[in-house]
Amino acid sequence: MPYPRLAFACSVLCLLASVVLVTARAPAHAEERQRGAVATVEGRALTQADLTAFWFERYPQEYARTLGALLDERIAIAEAHREGVRVPRAALDKAVQEEVAARRKQLQRIYGEALDLESEVRRAYGFDLATWQRSVLAPRMHAQMLLNRVIRWDTRKRPRVQARVIVLSSAATAQAVRRKLSAGADFSLTALKNSVDPSGKRGGVLPGIGRGDLAFPGVEAQLFAAKPGALVGPLEVRVEGKVQWQIYKVIRLVPAWTGGLGERWQQLEDDLAARPLDPAEFQRWQVRTRRDKGVLLFRPDGRPWTPPAVR
Secondary structure (H helix, E strand, O other): OOOOOHHHHHHHHHHHHHHHHHHHHOOOOHHHHHOOEEEEEOOEEEEHHHHHHHHHHHOHHHHHHHHHHHHHHHHHHHHHHHHOOOOOHHHHHHHHHHHHHHHHHHHHHHHHHHOOHHHHHHHHHOOOHHHHHHHHHHHHHHHHHHHHHHHHHHHHOOOEEEEEEEEEOOHHHHHHHHHHHHOOOOHHHHHHHHOOOHHHHHOOEOOOEEOOOOOOHHHHHHHHHOOOOOEEEEEEEEEOOEEEEEEEEEEEEEOOOOOOHHHHHHHHHHHHHHOOOOHHHHHHHHHHHHHHOOOOOEOOOOOEOOOOOOO
């Protein structure tokens, strides 16, 4: 099971661990600790606020990525508690062992016998491999696995529509393309040739659209009302301040899972094993939940903030 954000999270945690170790080796000053100091330089405290402001100004994308990970984790924990989602112990233990094995192979491939995982863990964290697995790696992977299960359960308990799309930049072009499609032109080839959306390279294929996923309720309503094989559009929408025209072809409607999680638990595990969470599914959940929950982001100085695009 892939964990695309583990490498970044590991680098951040190693940085923070280094800060903690530097602070721990300095003389203990109760006053600095009370003021939220993370280090002292020539008797002057560097505070958590200093660290946050520095991180925000110098590394805005990393700051945005980490803040996003924190938001996702807190939302997932709340949803898991509400829905009764959990991570089976056996699945967590297996994932941890696989991750340890993968990291060993990675070190051997890059450094040969010069480095081993045990010594690297001790250098970065100051304790042995077993303690690191238990206190660092397992909690981190548990959070990711819980998030995966929350997202997939959320996806499956809502009806979805499978569709393709062609996105065009002018009304005239959209009408011309619609006429060609109505006359029998192949949708995938037309999307590949004409669509200005990245999905055009895949013939307009979209991840499943669940109820509530789209920021445009009118578009969503028309898609769910259409029959398989039907064309929908051109529909005029405004995305990030720009007007575009969208033409959809509905492939099929997928009914929601019925019943509670208790009776669907093994099906959820099997579903994730057969098709691990993909980035598009995660992004739809992330956008919709933040919109529905009214998430607002702020700069360290308290002003509202729109983060940069995270790569």
